[in-house]
Amino acid sequence: MYRKEEQPLPPPEKFELPFEGKLSPNNRWVIMAELIPWDDFEEEYAKLFSAEKGAPAKLFRMALGTLIIKEKLGTSDRETIEQIRENPYLQYFIGLNCYQQEPPLESSMLVHFRKRIDGELINKINKKIVKREIDKSDKEVKKKDCLQEKGGKIKNKGKLILDATCAPADIKYPTDLGILNQARIETERIIDNLYKPLRVKLRKKPRTSRKIARKEYLKVAKKRKVSYQERRKAIGKQLKYLKKNLGNIEDLIQAGASLENLSKRQKNCLETIKKVYEQQQSMWENKTQSVPQRIVSLTQRHIRPIVRGKAGKPIEFGAKLSVSCVDNYVFLDKISWENFNESCHLKEQVEKYKETFGYYPESVHVDKIYRTRENRNWCKERGIRISGPKLGRPPKNVSEEEKKQAHSD
Known part of the structure; x- marks a missing residue:
C-alpha cells in the first residue's frame, strides 16, 4: 500500500x-x-x-x-x-x-x-532536472534565439555529444581452458550431491578422474608461454572430462537422483555448463575463436565480450552503454549486454534531444563510426552540423588552417 x-x-x-x-x-x-x-x-x-x-x-x-x-x-x-x-x-x-x-x-x-x-525512470528524472536547469539559466537567451524564423521553423540550438563505452563487469579474465576447468569442478560437486541419497542403491560412485584432470590443467595453466598446439590439446582433454561428468549426471538422474538435492545456484550452473560445453566443443572442432552469444562466466552467463579496439584493452567484458552529453549533463540512452553498432542509434538520440528541449541541436559531435553517409545526409536535411571531415579522399593542396577547421567541425 x-x-x-x-x-x-x-x-x-x-x-x-x-x-x-x-x-x-x-x-x-x-x-x-x-x-x-x-x-x-x-x-x-x-x-x-x-x-x-x-x-x-x-x-x-x-x-x-x-x-x-x-x-x-x-x-x-x-x-x-x-x-x-x-x-x-x-x-x-x-x-x-x-x-x-x-x-x-x-x-x-x-x-x-x-x-x-529502473533505468527508464532514472532517465526521466535526469531529463526533467536538465531541462529545468537549462531553462532557468538560459531563459532570456532562449527567448531570443529560439523564436520562429520567417519560414515558421524553430532555430537549432545547442551541442550534442554522442559516444559509446563499456562498463567492465567484476569477473576473472576468461580463458577457454579456465572456463572448462571451472565447469569441470562444478560438475564434480553436482555429482557428489546427487550420489549421496543413492549410496545404498549404487555401491560404486561414478568415476570423475578429478585428480588426473586437475594435473592436466595445471600442467598448462602454470606455464608462462603456451603454444597453440599445447593449449588446443589441453582444451580437448578438459572437454572430454566435462563430457564424461555430464554423462554421469544423466546416469544418476535416470537411476533415481533428483535435481531437488541441488541448490538453486547449482541448478542454474548446470544449465550454463551444458551451454558452455556446446559452445566450446563447437569452437574446438571448427578451430574458431568466436561463437554467437558466447558465455564467458559461469556465475554471470549474461556477460558478453565487447570488442573495443582500444590500446591495451581490445576486448572488455560487461555491458555496452550508449550515452549522450548536453551541457556537461550525461544521459544513458541504451544499455545492452550484447554488442551493438552505436551508429544505428544516432537518429534516435537526436530525436530524444528534440523531444526534451523542443529543437534540434546545432551540432552533433561524434566519433568516426557515427559518420556514415546515411547519418550525414539525415543531419544535413535537418540543418545539423556533424563533426569530422567529409567522406571520401581529402582534397589536394589544403592549408593547415583548413585542415584544423575541418577536424574542429
Whole structure:
C-alpha cells in the first residue's frame, strides 16, 4: 500500500536536530535535494502499489534518495543505512522531518528499491532536472534565439555529444581452458550431491578422474608461454572430462537422483555448463575463436565480450552503454549486454534531444563510426552540423588552417 505524506517537508534551516544549530543550505546534500523534482514522480512511483491493501510503503523520496546516497558514497547496502543513521544531512535528503537515531529503514529494502526504480525512470528524472536547469539559466537567451524564423521553423540550438563505452563487469579474465576447468569442478560437486541419497542403491560412485584432470590443467595453466598446439590439446582433454561428468549426471538422474538435492545456484550452473560445453566443443572442432552469444562466466552467463579496439584493452567484458552529453549533463540512452553498432542509434538520440528541449541541436559531435553517409545526409536535411571531415579522399593542396577547421567541425 502506498500512502502519500500530506504534510510538506520543512526547509533545511527548520530541520529539527537533537543539539543546537541548523542545517547549512550550502551543504551538497541540501543543494542536491532542491535539484531533484521529487513530487513530479511521486504519482508514477505510487502506481506500483495498491491503494488499499498491504502495509504502507516507503515514499519515493526515501527510495530514490537512499539509492543516490549508496551510489554517491560507493558503500554497501548495510553501510549506506549506517551512514544515513549517523548523518542528519542524509536524513534530510531522504525526506525525514527531524533527526532520529534509529535507522529509518532496513538494508534489505534497497533490493526492492532497485527493482522498482529502473533505468527508464532514472532517465526521466535526469531529463526533467536538465531541462529545468537549462531553462532557468538560459531563459532570456532562449527567448531570443529560439523564436520562429520567417519560414515558421524553430532555430537549432545547442551541442550534442554522442559516444559509446563499456562498463567492465567484476569477473576473472576468461580463458577457454579456465572456463572448462571451472565447469569441470562444478560438475564434480553436482555429482557428489546427487550420489549421496543413492549410496545404498549404487555401491560404486561414478568415476570423475578429478585428480588426473586437475594435473592436466595445471600442467598448462602454470606455464608462462603456451603454444597453440599445447593449449588446443589441453582444451580437448578438459572437454572430454566435462563430457564424461555430464554423462554421469544423466546416469544418476535416470537411476533415481533428483535435481531437488541441488541448490538453486547449482541448478542454474548446470544449465550454463551444458551451454558452455556446446559452445566450446563447437569452437574446438571448427578451430574458431568466436561463437554467437558466447558465455564467458559461469556465475554471470549474461556477460558478453565487447570488442573495443582500444590500446591495451581490445576486448572488455560487461555491458555496452550508449550515452549522450548536453551541457556537461550525461544521459544513458541504451544499455545492452550484447554488442551493438552505436551508429544505428544516432537518429534516435537526436530525436530524444528534440523531444526534451523542443529543437534540434546545432551540432552533433561524434566519433568516426557515427559518420556514415546515411547519418550525414539525415543531419544535413535537418540543418545539423556533424563533426569530422567529409567522406571520401581529402582534397589536394589544403592549408593547415583548413585542415584544423575541418577536424574542429
